[in-house]
Amino acid sequence: MPKNIQIAVVGSGYVGLVAAVCFAEMGHDVICVDNDERKVKALQGGDTLIHENYLPELLQRYRNTKVRFMSDLAEATRECEAIFIAVGTPQSETGDADLSYVEAVACEIARSITSYKVIVEKSTVPVYTNEWIRRAIERNGVARDLFDVVSNPEFLREGTAVADFLHPDRIVVGADSERAAAVLGGIYAPLTEGTYYQRADAIPGSCGPTAKPPLLNTSTKSAEIIKHASNAFLAVKISFINAVANLCEATDANVEQVAIGMGMDARIGPKFLRPGIGYGGSCFPKDVAAFRSVAEQLGLDFSMLSEVEKINENQKKRFLSKVRTALWTLRGKKLGVLGLAFKGETDDIRESPAIDLVEMFLAEGCSIKAFDPAAMERTAERLPAGPKLSYVESAYAAADDADALLILTDWAEFATLDLKRLNTTLRYPIVIDGRNLYDPHVMLENGLTYISVGRPSAIPPREH
Numbered sequence: 001m002p003k004n005i006q007i008a009v010v011g012s013g014y015v016g017l018v019a020a021v022c023f024a025e026m027g028h029d030v031i032c033v034d035n036d037e038r039k040v041k042a043l044q045g046g047d048t049l050i051h052e053n054y055l056p057e058l059l060q061r062y063r064n065t066k067v068r069f070m071s072d073l074a075e076a077t078r079e080c081e082a083i084f085i086a087v088g089t090p091q092s093e094t095g096d097a098d099l100s101y102v103e104a105v106a107c108e109i110a111r112s113i114t115s116y117k118v119i120v121e122k123s124t125v126p127v128y129t130n131e132w133i134r135r136a137i138e139r140n141g142v143a144r145d146l147f148d149v150v151s152n153p154e155f156l157r158e159g160t161a162v163a164d165f166l167h168p169d170r171i172v173v174g175a176d177s178e179r180a181a182a183v184l185g186g187i188y189a190p191l192t193e194g195t196y197y198q199r200a201d202a203i204p205g206s207c208g209p210t211a212k213p214p215l216l217n218t219s220t221k222s223a224e225i226i227k228h229a230s231n232a233f234l235a236v237k238i239s240f241i242n243a244v245a246n247l248c249e250a251t252d253a254n255v256e257q258v259a260i261g262m263g264m265d266a267r268i269g270p271k272f273l274r275p276g277i278g279y280g281g282s283c284f285p286k287d288v289a290a291f292r293s294v295a296e297q298l299g300l301d302f303s304m305l306s307e308v309e310k311i312n313e314n315q316k317k318r319f320l321s322k323v324r325t326a327l328w329t330l331r332g333k334k335l336g337v338l339g340l341a342f343k344g345e346t347d348d349i350r351e352s353p354a355i356d357l358v359e360m361f362l363a364e365g366c367s368i369k370a371f372d373p374a375a376m377e378r379t380a381e382r383l384p385a386g387p388k389l390s391y392v393e394s395a396y397a398a399a400d401d402a403d404a405l406l407i408l409t410d411w412a413e414f415a416t417l418d419l420k421r422l423n424t425t426l427r428y429p430i431v432i433d434g435r436n437l438y439d440p441h442v443m444l445e446n447g448l449t450y451i452s453v454g455r456p457s458a459i460p461p462r463e464h
């Protein structure tokens with residue numbers, strides 16, 4: 001029977017908050033610490049602050065009981081055996097990960113250690129950070145036998161964060177001490193022993209009642225590299241398929257068919273081969289840059305990653321050119337925009353290619369009516385509404401009297417629009433889709449001119 005462990009999670013953002021409620025769901029007692037008092041109060045009051053499936057239910061179930069929110073890291077450190085650091089590691093001006101938040105937390109933890117603690121690096125950090133945290137804690141006068149630092153990278157995706165956390169493909173624990181590895185083994189035991197999945201009220205996901213996700217024990221450095229290498233590899237896949245999509249456009253081939261054919265090879269796999277306007281979000285852009293920077297600092301040539309970044313940037317420019325070609329000119333054009341978040345099912349707009357494109361179209365003299373099911377409030381803080389930009393309440397309001405409708409985010413609801421209604425709402429029946437959400441035949445049948453990514457310009461007959 002897995003035992004209940006006292007856990008502190010520092011940072012209550014996308015990773016910290018999800019980890020905190022999921023650890024409670026796994027049976028542990030959790031203190032979630034944030035130095036943003038406003039967030040702490042909101043969470044104590046039951047406001048999730050971010051848009052994630054299952055998060056409201058879990059927060060409601062455990063808030064102020066098995067998950068307590070506070071800003072006092074010293075108290076949390078004293079009470080808990082394992083302390084997960086889940087604060088931001090944004091990109092610095094040089095491309096490196098900015099580790100100042102991690103450092104501040106490590107030093108604050110060090111000042112409160114009086115008994116053995118496992119400090120867990122959950123934030124995404126470059127190789128050697130584990131050693132660097134350890135030295136920072138020692139410099140604060142903590143005896144070496146009073147703590148260990150473990151690397152336990154997180155692989156959840158936004159939008160499916162809770163299900164991903166509770167149904168991981170793998171759990172990676174990088175530990176240079178058996179004692180610390182055993183604590184982490186205990187924390188994840190409800191998943192690795194499968195007891196969680198036998199519960200009738202378990203959050204559904206990929207692991208069925210008999211599943212047991214593997215826990216991979218590694219060195220701390222290997223764990224750190226696993227995280228950066230995994231994100232960089234996924235970014236490679238996306239840029240690769242985007243480059244193939246461009247080749248398909250040049251030859252009137254169909255990238256969707258090409259991706260299916262490639263993905264059927266078990267060595268390649270079908271996932272992360274969706275072409276579009278490029279990857280965004282708070283992870284891939286910064287993690288690819290940080291991994292490239294690590295290689296540079298080690299004197300190694302990993303220029304492949306610079307190419308990945310270049311292709312990614314270029315995808316947005318190609319999309320803009322497509323819209324320009326379809327409308328002859330951009331100046332003065334009225335565009336309906338569907339999607340502002342960096343991907344569907346999230347309200348996160350960090351490094352969103354959709355927002356980059358909105359800014360590019362505004363700079364070209366277009367006016368925009370934009371709709372996103374969850375990200376409009378955040379976008380309006382960055383790009384306030386004005387004479388050229390308005391935020392509207394539905395996809396059809398965005399399309400109303402527009403010269404073209406652009407699909408920039410792959411929200412599920414954008415894939416099931418009433419096409420007849422769109423046709424009559426738009427000024428010109430043109431849909432330019434940066435996410436390939438529609439079958440071109442269906443668009444044609446509904447009288448819409450449809451332009452997407454990596455598919456033939458003239459629509460060939462339906463395939464049966």
Ligand SMILES: NC(=O)c1ccc[n+]([C@@H]2O[C@H](COP(=O)([O-])OP(=O)(O)OC[C@H]3O[C@@H](n4cnc5c(N)ncnc54)[C@H](O)[C@@H]3O)[C@@H](O)[C@H]2O)c1
Pocket residue numbers: 010011012013014015016033034035036039086087088089101104105122123124125154155156157158282283
């Ligand atoms: N977002 C994801 O999908 C994802 C997935 C896997 C890994 N990661 C990594 O996890 C880390 C966190 O990412 P995030 O998206 O949750 O970030 P976030 O910005 O949403 O949340 C970070 C939180 O840390 C808090 N914080 C900062 N300094 C603090 C301090 N000194 N004490 C207490 N709280 C403090 C902030 O107030 C904020 O609430 C990053 O390293 C990221 O790369 C993110």
Ligand SMILES: O=c1ccn([C@@H]2O[C@H](COP(=O)(O)OP(=O)(O)O[C@H]3O[C@H](CO)[C@@H](O)[C@H](O)[C@H]3O)[C@@H](O)[C@H]2O)c(=O)[nH]1
Pocket residue numbers: 124154155156157158159231234238271272273274275276277278279280281282283284287342343344
């Ligand atoms: O085939 C694809 C898949 C994704 N994307 C884009 O890539 C970006 C990232 O998507 P996704 O990976 O689903 O979202 P994240 O929440 O950023 O998750 C990534 O980044 C996290 C933070 O490190 C990791 O934990 C996850 O494993 C990793 O998938 C988004 O802009 C997507 O639109 C594509 O263009 N094509």
